[in-house]
Amino acid sequence: MNKTPDIHIKAEALSKTVALPSGSLTILHDINLTINQGETVAIVGASGSGKSTLLSLLAGLDVPSSGAIQLAGQALHTLSEDERAAVRARQVGFVFQSFLLLPSLTALENITLPAELAGDRQASARGKVLLEQVGLADRAGFYPSQLSGGEQQRVAIARAFITKPAVLFADEPSANLDTVTGRRIEDLLFELNQQQGTTLVLVTHNAELAARCQRHFNMTAGRLTEQQEASHVG
Template sequence: MIDSQDLIEVDHLYKSVADSTGQLDILRDIDFRVAARETVAIVGASGSGKSTLLSLIAGLDTPTRGTVRLQGQDLFALDEDVRAALRAQKMGFVFQSFQLMPHLSALENVMLPLELAGRRDARTRAAAMLERVGLGARLKHLPKVLSGGEQQRVALARAFVVEPALLLADEPTGSLDHATGQTIVELMFALNQERATTLILVTHDRDIARRCGRTITIEAGCIAQPLAAA
């Protein structure tokens, strides 16, 4: 029986693609559960399949076999339009490359998901969220005049402003220097705790992974089993 507290169920997930040599297996039989409010780090070498797994959990990509359920809803039983609506309602995203709209101000970037959801208080909520991440004086600034750390703060504000059930973060400090990255990590975990969000984080940084309640290691497309105690 499925635990009613599971927010995410990753059910025997496979992902293969065709290349010049035939079939390339990116992920093989990935199977795990994530409880509501849990923090989980996905780690592994470059090319191990971490980011592909995160895309499948988000329903941004489709598996060869298996499925992902969000609060019991099979993502791949839905068409793409319905999956997109579910993402907008239930998920927040933080990427290494920030993914801000370059022609929109910091305030407008954070307002965007609220406006798409039809929230009439989008401006007020977005301004309050930017104040929370320390950018209350930068509301009108375009991304190009913000530092990398400031851009990632805008991205965090945009992700959390919709009060998502699930936050997905893909190498959120990968484009930042160490000191700035540490600041962003502290802010991300603080916001995550404040808003009781479930966090799934892809990272190569073991120090960041240790901040999470659980670590899943991907090796050659499979979940690595922990070594037995001697």
């Protein structure tokens, strides 16, 4: 008998409305989405479609106007900002297109910071292993300004994985990179996802990247309109 997969993320009737001087604007309309443990999922849409807003809600960075969100067993919509931050620290990793590295820290220090904040005494050793995995063992002492865009994104990926997150959210992770470097970054995301069994949720406008995921959803004008089976995985 096959085991039912564990649900890592579940959104029910999720909506997001913001107030504007001219009135209210609904960014997301009645989103329903379930993502199982270990899955790779892409949310695809043009700029302004609402996909990054959806990622922010699923990750607990923002709260919905209505609806419910479950993340790794936690009902995010019922938690305070501090409680959501605690869930993110334990369960979530992030990779953004703008890297968001701290300029005053070296590559290794940027990677190890989340683990050190969590009290991991092995943070430095594990950071060095991750640096090796992302091909930057010789860049441990370099500052972000001394690294190329692709190298900075590899540091950001290593930082995201150092806490062994249950879920990794990646928002346009290769958008600011050239084609060859972007492909390497994408390969690295999937490799680490498979090694650690992390649930991977990608937000992208890139159909080719989305097709590498096990499932993908299309977002148009704040609505999740369809689900398509990917042609291949990995």
